[in-house]
Amino acid sequence: MKSSFTDTPSAADERAVEALVGDSPRGERRSDLRTRAAKRASSWLIPLVVVVAILALWQLLVVWLGLKPYFIPSPLKIASTFKDNFRSIADNSVPTIAQAATGFAIGNGLAVLMSIWFVHVSAARRALYPLAIILQSIPLVALAPIAIVTLGSGFTTKVVMTAIISFFPTLVNMMRGLAAVDPNMLQLFRSVNASRWKVLAKLRWPTSLPYLFAGLRITASASMVGAIIVEWISSDTGLGYMIINSTYQFDTPLLWASIVASSVLVLVAFGLVVLVERLLVPWSRTAEVSP
Amino acid sequence: MELADVGLSYPGRPPLRALEGVSISMQQGQFVSLIGPSGCGKSTLLRIVAGILDPTSGSVLVEGDSPITAQRAHRFGFVFQDPVLLPWRTVQENVELLTELVGLPANERRSRAKELLELVGLRGCEDFRPDQLSGGMRQRVSIARALALEPAILLMDEPFSALDEFQRELLNSELLRIWVERHCSVLFVTHHIEEAVFLSDTVMVMSPAPGRIIERVEVNLPRPRTDALRVSPEFLQLRRYLREVLIH
Numbered sequence: 001m002k003s004s005f006t007d008t009p010s011a012a013d014e015r016a017v018e019a020l021v022g023d024s025p026r027g028e029r030r031s032d033l034r035t036r037a038a039k040r041a042s043s044w045l046i047p048l049v050v051v052v053a054i055l056a057l058w059q060l061l062v063v064w065l066g067l068k069p070y071f072i073p074s075p076l077k078i079a080s081t082f083k084d085n086f087r088s089i090a091d092n093s094v095p096t097i098a099q100a101a102t103g104f105a106i107g108n109g110l111a112v113l114m115s116i117w118f119v120h121v122s123a124a125r126r127a128l129y130p131l132a133i134i135l136q137s138i139p140l141v142a143l144a145p146i147a148i149v150t151l152g153s154g155f156t157t158k159v160v161m162t163a164i165i166s167f168f169p170t171l172v173n174m175m176r177g178l179a180a181v182d183p184n185m186l187q188l189f190r191s192v193n194a195s196r197w198k199v200l201a202k203l204r205w206p207t208s209l210p211y212l213f214a215g216l217r218i219t220a221s222a223s224m225v226g227a228i229i230v231e232w233i234s235s236d237t238g239l240g241y242m243i244i245n246s247t248y249q250f251d252t253p254l255l256w257a258s259i260v261a262s263s264v265l266v267l268v269a270f271g272l273v274v275l276v277e278r279l280l281v282p283w284s285r286t287a288e289v290s291p
Numbered sequence: 292m293e294l295a296d297v298g299l300s301y302p303g304r305p306p307l308r309a310l311e312g313v314s315i316s317m318q319q320g321q322f323v324s325l326i327g328p329s330g331c332g333k334s335t336l337l338r339i340v341a342g343i344l345d346p347t348s349g350s351v352l353v354e355g356d357s358p359i360t361a362q363r364a365h366r367f368g369f370v371f372q373d374p375v376l377l378p379w380r381t382v383q384e385n386v387e388l389l390t391e392l393v394g395l396p397a398n399e400r401r402s403r404a405k406e407l408l409e410l411v412g413l414r415g416c417e418d419f420r421p422d423q424l425s426g427g428m429r430q431r432v433s434i435a436r437a438l439a440l441e442p443a444i445l446l447m448d449e450p451f452s453a454l455d456e457f458q459r460e461l462l463n464s465e466l467l468r469i470w471v472e473r474h475c476s477v478l479f480v481t482h483h484i485e486e487a488v489f490l491s492d493t494v495m496v497m498s499p500a501p502g503r504i505i506e507r508v509e510v511n512l513p514r515p516r517t518d519a520l521r522v523s524p525e526f527l528q529l530r531r532y533l534r535e536v537l538i539h
Contacts, residue, residue, distance in 0.1 A: 182373075182375045184369070184371045184373070184375045185375045185377070187343060187369065188369060188375070188388070188389065189392065191341075191362055191365075191367065191369065191389075192365065192389050192392045192393050192440070193363065193393075194392045198392060202388075202391075202392070203377075206377070206379050281379075283378040283379045283420065283422065
């Protein structure tokens, strides 16, 4: 802390502002920096300890009870299978990631454009929003055969399926986000005759970003899961195919290894969305609930 | 500014009468408060003056023009109960919002915002974000924003009601200082008697719905008004009188 004897003019100015204004925005930050860092460390540490403990218990139980690997493989067995089959797991991840990413981009892109259209043209919303809800109400596993019959069992079908999965959560969130503007703020924009375009660009769009990312978080993992499910139904590559194939061949360690790979990919996808959100929407972080 | 026999009723059976026969005349540079119980239509009246709502009877003239025309000419500055700042913009950028929307050149916007932030006592806070400020500081930003287009009339809708008593009194004095420096008129909605007396030239007392002006109280206390005034006998007497009018 700076001694009050060595006051620079700028520090004096700052305190004049503080005195005038009542409280300082800077004062409270430094004091609990340390406790916050400790809290952050423990929020990582505790789940990590729990996961390690569960894995250790699992390993011990499998060894003590002498369970066969085709029934339940031990964590170490899964790890070694993962390592031995890394090439094949990586190769099969590529099409799954490609499908999920393409579907994610298309589905979310359409959802964003359509939500903007719906918010501005109420006739479009009234005509098409119920249709979107109906589409959402059809279970994916029921929709997949229809898509395969009409579109074949290629890349297109899988992308269409993951796009449909990605579409709805983002559409709903964006409709809410674009409408979540403060009526008084809207009044300020109207008082200077701001065009709809300016209201969208400078008010509705930034207001909706936290909602958009809420949608993206859901669809990032949903599109990965969707891509895997579609591969179950019809495919000869991909993580979904690996899961089904290793099940049929009673290669349980490989089944577990591919499940681990899938869940790691889902986590990475989710993490990427969170990271981009932190960069693009820093103001929504304060509203976030800490775990 | 002239309001003549303004009334507003919402259609229905029976029609819901929100305002009835409200006449107010306000001189350039005056500070006028509207006070009344909640739900009496104070805010509605403010919206009519601003041209956001149309009255169902009577007429409103702002410097000889209709409220809509006055709004288009940026003659109003708005301060709401909540500061309604944009969280992704810095303090400076928030003050620049309206000047940016009307297309003022960037250097002009910047120098105006700087000057206004200085005026409201926020020099050095230009680059903070709204969530780093206290409630009182945020309301200062919203006052600076309201002044950015150099309006003739400030319309303030219970701007200090979310603040604690100390912040409120501090901002009362600050508002008077700003009002004197900017030579604007203020139409100030409040439900706080002491605040109305301290700030105003004229206090308009409204009745419960349907809102009418039931009393017009001239506050002839000397200006500039300081905190010492709040405990002077004349002040307390006016306060007591308004209280009685409002309760009966």
